[in-house]
Amino acid sequence: MMPFLFEWLWSDLLVWLLVAGVFGLVFYTRARPHLRAPWARVGRSASGMSAATVLAMFVLIGLLDSVHYRAALPPQDGKAAYATEVSSLLDRVLAPLRLTREKTYSAPLATHLYAKETVQTADGRETRLYPRLRHGGAHLADPQADRGRDIATRGFHGLALVLVLWLGAAVGLCAVRTRRTGSGMEAAWRDIWQGRTAVPWRAVLCALGLLCLIIGPVAALAPNYHVLGTDKVGQDVLYQALKSIRTGLVIGTLATMVMLPFALVLGVMAGYFKGWIDDVIQYFYTTLSSIPGVLLIAAAVLMMQVFIERHAEWFPTTELRADVRLLALCVILGVTSWTGLCRLLRGEALKLREMEYIQAAHAFGVSHWRIMMRHLMPNVMHIVMIALVMDFSGLVLAEAVLSYVGVGVDPSMISFGTMINSARLEMAREPMVWWSLAAAFMFMLTLVLSANLFADAVRDAFDPRLIISGGRA
Amino acid sequence: MSAYIVRRLIYGVFVLLGVNVLTFALFFFVNTPDDMARAQLGLKRVTPEAVAKWKHERGYDKPLFINEKISGLGRVTETIFFDKSIRLFAFQFGASDQGRNIGYDISSRMWPSLAVQVPAFVIGLAVYITFALLMAFFRATYIDFWGVVLCVLMMSISALFYIIGGQYVFGKLWSLVPISGYDSGFNAIKFLLLPVLIGVISGIGGNARWYRTIFLEEINKDYVRTARAKGLSETRVLFRHVLQNAMIPILTGVVVVIPLLFLGALITESFFGIPGLGSYTIDAIRQQDFAIVRAMVFLGSVLYIIGLILTDISYTLVDPRVRFS
Numbered sequence: 001m002m003p004f005l006f007e008w009l010w011s012d013l014l015v016w017l018l019v020a021g022v023f024g025l026v027f028y029t030r031a032r033p034h035l036r037a038p039w040a041r042v043g044r045s046a047s048g049m050s051a052a053t054v055l056a057m058f059v060l061i062g063l064l065d066s067v068h069y070r071a072a073l074p075p076q077d078g079k080a081a082y083a084t085e086v087s088s089l090l091d092r093v094l095a096p097l098r099l100t101r102e103k104t105y106s107a108p109l110a111t112h113l114y115a116k117e118t119v120q121t122a123d124g125r126e127t128r129l130y131p132r133l134r135h136g137g138a139h140l141a142d143p144q145a146d147r148g149r150d151i152a153t154r155g156f157h158g159l160a161l162v163l164v165l166w167l168g169a170a171v172g173l174c175a176v177r178t179r180r181t182g183s184g185m186e187a188a189w190r191d192i193w194q195g196r197t198a199v200p201w202r203a204v205l206c207a208l209g210l211l212c213l214i215i216g217p218v219a220a221l222a223p224n225y226h227v228l229g230t231d232k233v234g235q236d237v238l239y240q241a242l243k244s245i246r247t248g249l250v251i252g253t254l255a256t257m258v259m260l261p262f263a264l265v266l267g268v269m270a271g272y273f274k275g276w277i278d279d280v281i282q283y284f285y286t287t288l289s290s291i292p293g294v295l296l297i298a299a300a301v302l303m304m305q306v307f308i309e310r311h312a313e314w315f316p317t318t319e320l321r322a323d324v325r326l327l328a329l330c331v332i333l334g335v336t337s338w339t340g341l342c343r344l345l346r347g348e349a350l351k352l353r354e355m356e357y358i359q360a361a362h363a364f365g366v367s368h369w370r371i372m373m374r375h376l377m378p379n380v381m382h383i384v385m386i387a388l389v390m391d392f393s394g395l396v397l398a399e400a401v402l403s404y405v406g407v408g409v410d411p412s413m414i415s416f417g418t419m420i421n422s423a424r425l426e427m428a429r430e431p432m433v434w435w436s437l438a439a440a441f442m443f444m445l446t447l448v449l450s451a452n453l454f455a456d457a458v459r460d461a462f463d464p465r466l467i468i469s470g471g472r473a
Numbered sequence: 474m475s476a477y478i479v480r481r482l483i484y485g486v487f488v489l490l491g492v493n494v495l496t497f498a499l500f501f502f503v504n505t506p507d508d509m510a511r512a513q514l515g516l517k518r519v520t521p522e523a524v525a526k527w528k529h530e531r532g533y534d535k536p537l538f539i540n541e542k543i544s545g546l547g548r549v550t551e552t553i554f555f556d557k558s559i560r561l562f563a564f565q566f567g568a569s570d571q572g573r574n575i576g577y578d579i580s581s582r583m584w585p586s587l588a589v590q591v592p593a594f595v596i597g598l599a600v601y602i603t604f605a606l607l608m609a610f611f612r613a614t615y616i617d618f619w620g621v622v623l624c625v626l627m628m629s630i631s632a633l634f635y636i637i638g639g640q641y642v643f644g645k646l647w648s649l650v651p652i653s654g655y656d657s658g659f660n661a662i663k664f665l666l667l668p669v670l671i672g673v674i675s676g677i678g679g680n681a682r683w684y685r686t687i688f689l690e691e692i693n694k695d696y697v698r699t700a701r702a703k704g705l706s707e708t709r710v711l712f713r714h715v716l717q718n719a720m721i722p723i724l725t726g727v728v729v730v731i732p733l734l735f736l737g738a739l740i741t742e743s744f745f746g747i748p749g750l751g752s753y754t755i756d757a758i759r760q761q762d763f764a765i766v767r768a769m770v771f772l773g774s775v776l777y778i779i780g781l782i783l784t785d786i787s788y789t790l791v792d793p794r795v796r797f798s
Contacts, residue, residue: 287491290781292773294739298758299496299766303503306512306761310504393629400631401740406759420633427641441634449629456625 048457158220271349
């Protein structure tokens, strides 16, 4: 009997397909210098590489959260049995956070609940006090006296451990560099530290160090405390924030994947054929883009909700339903947002079709299809690449707004939007419950900011106008 | 010119027809009126009679395109398509699924939306262009660099954060303005200050950076070099020459949104409790009132098409070279 049973959700499959696609693309690009050149330029951008480091951390968490399984239960009557609950690898890693539920709100690193409760004391009287948490700081004998010191020592231990790891990474990097350049360890370190390397390793190490400074103490404290507090039903906020990452990443990437074929095929066709095909495609995207985005998305999502409710029997588990809703949201976001890129690609194709090499291809009798595939597509790819990375952060932000409006992901799915939505009402509480909101916003800010910085680096590297004029606009 | 506008208007009508067919397909083919009735009445334990009654009250029990039972013009007019789609062209929005008159609601809720949106739009435009000009003036210096960093940071923050943070700081902490609500006449001003301010601030990042790119693109052109060579001061170059020539790309992005100001800002209005069209739409979405959503989709498209035509007209105003025939 297997200790677990893989449970592939639809979005998992698509995510891993995407990962495979990216690897394929990397492999394809490596062998072709003209494709490698812009990426090498991205690699030389300090802000881009630091952002990529942070993004890589997010992607790692998202991928861990994209392997779902059902744990084995003790066998019954000799037959293998598996839990009905679907959990992911990330859930497994974060088990200390997931399973330590409190009763209700508690502040970050608190040892007591946030609300007073009536408790019976030993001598039978009833008093109202802030009860101790079941898990947060439960190991402390006297929280009042020990808490500060305990947090400091644990945090310091975590910091020390992570610093050692960071130093290890730095030394490893130097070692690789000595092997490449043949210089000594010390020279390699000096090169990196004085920023003389082609790839800005100093910036990468700084970003990594900054990440470590945060991750170390948090990881050391997380098993014993609720580092970011707990929410209304007592769930750890840090756990929720980490789970939200996958939702954001899935929406940001899969929606652009849906949008891409529409924009690419229709845009290039409109620009290349001109005439009535262009008219039809233009009419089509003017019509779609004339509907204000949120309204179109809302209308489509409302209809999708009714559809899913009518066919409830197709989606037996909550996870499956939430997953299908997530995918449907991606499709809707993609279908409603391809018009902008399509317009850009049409313009570019209009320009390119008048170029001599296309005329030459015509003269040689190359078919329309082949001209579009071989001669037009590769030459508009920089626009596609820029649009892809630029759209990502917008989609992550849009998810939060849509969830607030009520047309976002399934309410049972943890996402930045649902976190903000449920925490919003607690602003009116006295004293205020701020940590859920703060956590969601900070995680979102980090993700979107690093995505934006990376997108800028990609744009600077791919946009021919910027390269010719010599650097950033 | 007028012939061009007439042609654009006719094209606009065709686009609206497309929008109508699209929404009609979305609302009546993906799900039948029966499904909508069940979604509204609660999925379980709903009798067929209740569904039929719900449909009849709202006119959803007619045939989709052609009514076989009636002769003459009624064959086409007594259908769902005519009732729910074609009537929109005459701005007859009909009744919402809750039975309220949508046309009346829209005309009365339009004003609070405009009261927030117009000041936010005008002040915002002035602020964004000023910031962008400043960054362009100090280009390739530390002011420019940190200005761009600030812009990227500000555009990475969720709009929800600006609203919640603004409400907390200005409304709760400093008690300068009420957190939410609305009043009639001039009493509304104290309720409008914060939404307008937040509307402006939340747009700074993206917009200032966008205008800066436009200005920098102009600044590298030959006529700017000529102007400098003539000995004009840098401020004069920026304001007299660059700003004027950057008007076309600015107008492209700006004029098209002016008519859409009517629709209001969805989340701002709902957070601040402003009874405008934005909160109207959100409420309709939350209550799954399909009639209102359909009406707003149509209205939004009409306003967008008006915006496109206005954009074309505005080109002729700022650039004498542009002539439409």
